[in-house]
Amino acid sequence: LDQHIGGLISIIIFTLVFYGVFAYVREIVCIAICPYGRLQGVLLDDQSITVAYDHRRGEPRGKQQKDATTTHGDCVDCKLCVHVCPTGIDIRNGLQLECVSCTACIDACDTVMDKIGKPKKLIGFYPMGEIEGTLKKKSNTRAIAYSIVLIALMSVFSFLLFNRSQVDGRLLRAKGSTYQLRADKTISNLYSLELINKSGKEMPFKLVCDDPRLTIQLVNPIQKLSKDGHATLSFFLIIANKDVETYKSNVKLAIYSGDKKVESLKTTFIAPPGMN
Template sequence: MSKPKIQPVPIKIHPRLTSGRFNNLRVGMVLLTQLVFFGVPWLQWNGRQAVHFNLAEHHFLIFGISLWPQDFIYLAALLVVSALGLFLWTTLAGRLWCGYSCPQTVYTQIMIWIERLVQGDHLARRKLDAAPMSAGKFFKKGATQLLMGAFSLWTGLTFVGYFTPIRELATLQVGPWDLFWTLFYAGFTWLLAGVLREKVCLHMCPYARFQGAMFDDHTLIISYDERRGEPRGKQQAKSENAVKGCVDCGICVQVCPTGIDIRNGLQYECIGCAACIDACDQVMDKLKSPRGLIRYTSAQALQGKPAPAKSLHRPRIAVYSCLLAGIIVASTTALALKKPFKVDVLRDRASLVEQSDDGMLQNRYNLRLINTTEQAQRYSVTVEGLPSIRMERPEQVFDVKPAHTETVVVRVQANPEHASRGAHPIHFVIRSLNDDVTVKEKSSFIGE
C-alpha cells in the first residue's frame, strides 16, 4: 500500500490575485480604513487638532469632547462595547472582522500590493524567490523592502500624530520619544504585515483560537458544499445538463492568504476573507453552472435544514445585544449629562493652619479648575460648612481657556470660636458664570 504524498509547505505564501464582489469589498474596506486612519489627525476642530490624545497633560480631545483622567470610565465602556460587539458579530457572521477590517489583514493586503507592483503576480514572485541571487533579484527585493519601509514609516508617523500634533511632526519637530515611537510602530508594521503576514493569524492571534466557542449552527461562515461538490474531479466539467460540482482546479487554495483548503471543512486558520468564494464563482461562471459551491452559509443550511424563523432570537444573541444596548445607552446618557467643568481640591499640607492679621484662622488650598468645553469660562468660588467660614477674597473670579486646566491658590478663613482643633468638613461651591452650572467639592478645614 503506497503512502500518501505529503505536500511541501511553502516557506512564504504568495496568494493568487482574484476579483469579484467580495474582493471589491475588501479593497473598499482597505481604502476606507486607511482614509480614516491617515486623514483624521489632520482634521481641525475650533482651531485645534480634532482628535488628540495628549498624554503629557492627561487630556483627550475627540471632536469637541474633552476627556480627562476622571473620564476614563468612558474609555472602559468603549473597550467593553468593542469586545461585546465583536462577540455579537462573530456569533452572527463569523470572522468578517478578520477578513475585512482587522489591521493585520489590511496592512498585509497593502504589503502584498506593493510586492505585486514591484515583483509581479504570484507565479513571478514564487519564481523570484526560488531563483539564485542576482542583480535583478537584488533590485526587485530591495525596491520592495524600500517601499514597504516607507509606507511603514508613514504609518508610524501618523500613529504618533494622534498623540503629538501631527503638524509639528510634518515640519520635523520630532522629539526623542516621538522618534522612538515612530520607529517602533513602523518597525512592527513592517515585521507583522511585511514579513510574518499570515503567521500572525495562524500562530499569534488569540481570536483565532477561541472563535469556535462563539459559533453555533446558525453562524454565517464560509463553507464548501460537499453534497454538491463531491466527488470532485475533471469529470464534473464534462457532465451535461447538471449542476456541476468541484472540478478540483485548486484555485480556491491558491487565492487563500493563509494557504488552507476550505474544502477540508471549517478551520481556525480561515479568516473569512471570501477570496475562495470569488475564485470558485468565477470557475462556476466559466462552466455555466450556478454559483455557491463555496459560499457564506450556516451549518444548519448546509445540511439542508430550514433556518428557524427566530434564528436571531438565540440566547447568546439576546444576552450580547442587551448588554451592548445597555452599556451604549448608559454611556451616551452619562456623556450627555456630563458637567462642563471639573474641580479637584487639594489642601496645602505644607502649611496646615495660619492666623490672619485680624485673628481669623486660615487654610490654603489648590483648586484645579478643568474646563472641558470649547469656550473660555469664568468661575466664581465660595465656601460653606462652618458658621463663619469665608474666602479671603470673596469676589475673586477665575478665567480658564477652552479645554484647559488652571491651578489656583485660594485661602479660606474661619473664626477660631467655630473652628476648634481638628478637621472640620467643608464644601467648595464653584459656579460657571457662563453656563450657570454649579459643582460642589468636599474638603476639610483644620482648626487649632
C-alpha cells in the same frame, strides 16, 4: 514635557503594542485576542449567513481540467483558499473560531472556478443550516433577546452621555505646602484647581465651599471659562484658629454656574487644633 508626560507615555505604549501586533503576534490576535471569534459562538445559529464552503458541490475533491467530464466535485483541492487566509485556516473544514469573514477565500476560489469553467460561489455566503440540510423555521427569540440587551446598553450610554458633568475639575494641594499661620489668627491652606469646560459654550462660574467655617481667597480670580477652554486657579481656604477641631478634615467644594451646581470636588484641610 512635564505637562504632557501622561499623553507621551500613552502614545509610546500604544505604538509599542501595535508594533508588536504587526511584527510578531499577527494572526494570533485574531485567533486568541480579538473578541469577534468568541462572539460568533454566542451570536450565530444555523440561520446566520456566514462565509462557508458548499461541500455538496465541492466533494469529493480532485484535480480536473476545464470542461472535462469527471466524477469529482467542483473543488480541485488547490488549497488556494488556505494560502490566502490571514489566519491560516481551511474553510472547507467548516465554520471555525478563527474565521474573521474577510472573504479572501471567496475571491480566490471564484478565480479558480472561472479558470475551470465552473459556477462561482463554491465558497460564499450561506446559512450553515442550508448547507448541512438542517435549516429550521426561523425563531425570533434570540433576536428579541439581543435587541433588548442592545437597547438597554444604548439607554445606559445615552444616560451617561447626556448627564455627564459640564465641567471637569482636578483639585490638588499646592506642591510643597502644608498650612500657613496668619497674623489675624487664621490658618490657610493653598490649593491649585484645574477646570475644563465641556459644555460647548462659554460658562461663568464661581467656587463655593460647603463648610461655612471656611472662606475662599482667590489668588488669580477667574470668573469665566471659554468655550472648550480650561483654566488653572490658585486659592486659599482660610479658617479661624478657634474653629479648628481636628488636624485633618475633609472639605467639599462646589462649582456653580449661575444657580446650578455643575461639579463637586473633595479635598482635605490641614490645621493644628488648639491655636486660640
